[in-house]
Every structure is written in structure tokens, then in C-alpha cells.
Amino acid sequence: MSVAAVTYRAGTPEDGAAMLSIHTRAIEFVAVRDYGEEMARSWAHGLTIEGYARSMADGEIFEVAVCDGRVVGFCGYKNDEICGLYVDPDFGRRGIASRLLERALRTLQDRGHRRVKVDSSITASPFYRQRGFRVIRERTRMTRGGMEIPTVDLEWHAPDAQTFTGTG
């Protein structure tokens, strides 16, 4: 299947079940390679279908990637922060997360944000770095399952607007 078959749209509360599945599978099959079973389980612990609708009601915006009618990836962002970026492991490394992030950054810039933050997994940190984010600090975060797991704070800065310096 080619990336051309993937479309993008705003996420809705009805996407909750698909997002839960992607979220859980991305942690359990991809991030587990960096975190190990125990931390991955603790990270995925407590995720619910309703949680996404609650986040939406709290102002988080979701973009989803759809392939053949199936939601296969999503990005959530709020204020000046990327809150989550997950792609189903069966659809990884096809540019889906890159496109979701690009769309989120464009919207955030359109809303006037010149700086965007993310508290990234160690798994996604190389992905963000390759897309222009800079590491601010490495730290730990408490999961819903009650375990400290290592994460990385990164920041992206919008490129300076072209300034016309000519005199003519």
C-alpha cells in the first residue's frame, strides 16, 4: 500500500476506539523495544476510548491519518504543545507521522505559535530531532500505571519569516 492512499482529517470523539488501538499497539509493539515490557505496560495502562473525547473537550486538537477507511495514526496538540503522536505499527515508516506532525506545526504556526514543545518518548526523540526539534532536557515522567519512565523535552522554532531588506 502506498502513502498516496493515506488521507488526513480532523479527529472526532467517534475515532476514540481506533485511537485507543493505535496508541496501545504503538506502545506495545514499537516503544517496548526501548522501554521494555514493564514500562510499556505501565505507559499503556489506563488508556480508555473516552479519554480522547475528554481531551478534545479540554481543548486538545486531533488530526488522524486514514487508510482505506481505517484510522491508522493520530497526532494530538494543545496550545503550543504536541501531546501525542502515534502510528499503528503495521503502517510505520511510511511518512505518516511526518505528515501528521507537519500538519500540526502548520496549524500551530497559523495560530501564532513560533515555538512548539513536546515531551517525547525516547523512541520518538530521533524522529523529532530529524524534523528540526532541539533537545531541551532528558527527564522522567510518571505513567498512569505509576512508573517513572525516561522521556525527552524537545522544542521546535518556526523559521524566521523572510525579511525584505532591499531598497528598490
Ligand SMILES: CC(C)(COP(=O)(O)OP(=O)(O)OC[C@H]1O[C@@H](n2cnc3c(N)ncnc32)[C@H](O)[C@@H]1OP(=O)(O)O)[C@@H](O)C(=O)NCCC(=O)NCCS
Ligand atoms: C515515532 C512514530 C510516531 C513514527 O511514526 P512513523 O509514521 O513510522 O514515522 P515516519 O514514517 O513519518 O518517519 C519515519 C522516520 O522517522 C525516523 N524514525 C521513526 N522512528 C524512529 C526510531 N524509533 N528511531 C530512529 N528513527 C526513527 C526515521 O528517520 C524514519 O525514517 P526512515 O524510515 O527513512 O528511517 C511511531 O514509530 C510510533 O508510534 N512510535 C511509538 C509511539 C511513540 O513513541 N510515540 C511518541 C509518543 S511522544
